[in-house]
Amino acid sequence: MEAAVHEYVAAFEAGSAERVAALYAADATVEDPVGAPKYVGREAIQAFYSQSMATGAKLKLLGPIRVVADYAVFPFSVNLHWEGGDRRIDVIDTFRFNDANEIIEMRAFWGPTNMHGF
Structure with missing residues (x-):
């Protein structure tokens, strides 16, 4: 499971929505x-990650x-350059x-108070 998290971050860094989606079961949810x-199913999940990666976002693990x-x-943090400025979301x-x-199943816990620079 820990290796899957590291592959998730590496695949995101590489801009490979296909690699990220391959970590999920066929009927997974995000x-x-x-x-x-x-988002339900690998195809919908891959489309979600393709859209996320199109922003140029990068992930950084912030702890164990x-x-x-x-x-x-x-x-982890999501770091991106958006509308002329550097932004960060803590997740x-x-x-x-x-x-x-x-x-x-993937669930991401973050909200407006975790968004910095927006």
Whole structure:
């Protein structure tokens, strides 16, 4: 699970929505941020990440990955240059895994107070 988180960050850094989507189970869900409509299925998830990567956003882990039961939880920042300025969003993601070590659920915890420079 920890290796999957590192691959997630590396794939995002490489701008490869395909690599990110490959970490997910075929029927996985992404809820980013929590409370937003969910993206369901690998195709929808790949489209979501393609759109996110188009902003030029980069991810940076901000602390250790926590692994417990079928979850990996990790703090990170999303850093991007948007509308002429540098911006940062502080996020905590939870990944839930199946027995095949595929992500079946991703939830991103962040809100307006976690957005800096906007």
